[in-house]
Amino acid sequence: MGGLRLALSLFTVAPVRADRFDRPVAGRAMALAPLAGALLGLVLAAAARGLVWLGAAPLLGGAVLVALGLLLTRGLHADGLADTADGLGSYATAERALEIMKQPDIGPFGVAAIGSVLLVDAAAATSLLSRDWPAAVAGVTAAYAAGRLGATVACRRGVPAARPEGLGVLVAGTMSPSRLAAVTLITAALTALADPWRGPLAVAGAVAVSWALTAHARRRLGGLTGDVIGAAIELSTAAALIVLSIG
Numbered sequence: 001m002g003g004l005r006l007a008l009s010l011f012t013v014a015p016v017r018a019d020r021f022d023r024p025v026a027g028r029a030m031a032l033a034p035l036a037g038a039l040l041g042l043v044l045a046a047a048a049r050g051l052v053w054l055g056a057a058p059l060l061g062g063a064v065l066v067a068l069g070l071l072l073t074r075g076l077h078a079d080g081l082a083d084t085a086d087g088l089g090s091y092a093t094a095e096r097a098l099e100i101m102k103q104p105d106i107g108p109f110g111v112a113a114i115g116s117v118l119l120v121d122a123a124a125a126t127s128l129l130s131r132d133w134p135a136a137v138a139g140v141t142a143a144y145a146a147g148r149l150g151a152t153v154a155c156r157r158g159v160p161a162a163r164p165e166g167l168g169v170l171v172a173g174t175m176s177p178s179r180l181a182a183v184t185l186i187t188a189a190l191t192a193l194a195d196p197w198r199g200p201l202a203v204a205g206a207v208a209v210s211w212a213l214t215a216h217a218r219r220r221l222g223g224l225t226g227d228v229i230g231a232a233i234e235l236s237t238a239a240a241l242i243v244l245s246i247g
Contacts, residue, residue, distance in 0.1 A: 003028025004035070011036040011148060011233075013072050026167075027174030030155045033148040034187045037237075041144025044069050045137040052129050052136075062126030065140070066118055080230020081117060082110030084213075087221065094222050098162060101227050113231075117238050124241035138194035139244045146202045147237025149187050150210035154232040156180050159214050160223040167226035195244060202243040206236035 006021065006029035008014040048065035052058055070078060087101035089109030100107070106114075128139040157176055161169035175183075184207060191199030210232040217228045 007032040007036040026170045033151040034145045037148025038145035041141040045140035058129040061129040062122040077230035077233045080227040081234040083227040084231035085109040085113035124245040127245035142191040142194035143240040146206040146240035150232040150236025153210040162221045162223035168224040172224045202240035205239040209239045
C-alpha cells in the first residue's frame with residue numbers, strides 16, 4: 001500500500017500522502033505506475049465522454065480531457081517533457097544539459113515539445129471520444145495505463161541516475177528484467193480488455209518510445225532524471241493514444 005500511495009502522489013493530485021519515501025517503496029511505486037495511470041484515465045474519460053454525451057463536440061471533449069489531465073497531474077510530466085527537450089536539444093555537454101534542465105524557464109525546444117504532444121493527445125482523444133461510451137472510456141483508460149508504463153520502463157536496470165540527488169537516484173534501476181516483464185505483460189493483458197489487438201500494440205508502442213528516450217538520455221546525460229521520467233510518460237501516453245485511436 002505504501003507503493004500505491006506513493007504512485008498516486010507522484011502521478012496524480014490525489015490527496016494521498018506517502019508514509020515512506022525510500023528506494024524499495026519508490027520501486028514499488030514505479031511498478032504500480034500503470035495502475036495509477038488507469039485510474040487517472042478512467043476519471044478523464046468519464047468527464048470528457050460525459051461532456052460529449054451532453055452535446056459537446058468530440059473535439060471540445062478531447063481538449064477538455066487534455067486540459068483536465070494537466071490539472072490532475074499538476075503539469076508535472078509536461079514540465080519534465082519541456083525540460084528534457086531543452087536539455088537534449090541544446091547539444092551541450094552532459095553537465096551543461098543537466099544545468100539547462102534545472103532552470104525554471106522553458107526554451108524553444110520545450111515549448112515545441114509541449115505544444116506538439118498536447119496537440120497529438122487532443123486529436124487522438126477526439127477520435128476515441130467519437131466512439132460509444134464503453135469503447136471511449138476503455139480506450140482512454142488503456143492509453144493512460146500504457147503511458148504510465150513508460151515510467152516503469154525508464155526505471156529498468158542498466159539505466160543509472162544522471163545526478164547524485166533527486167527522484168532519478170531514488171528510482172533508477174529499481175526494475176529488474178523479470179519485474180519489468182511482469183508489469184508489461186499484466187498491462188498488455190488489461191489493455192487487451194479495452195481492445196484485443198490495439199491495446200497490446202499501444203503497450204508495445206509505449207515501451208518502445210520510453211526505451212528509446214531513456215537510452216538516448218543515458219548516452220547524452222549519463223542516465224535518468226525525474227524530468228526524463230516525466231518526458232517518458234508524456235511521449236508514451238501520446239504513442240498509446242495514437243495507436244488506440246486508429247481505426
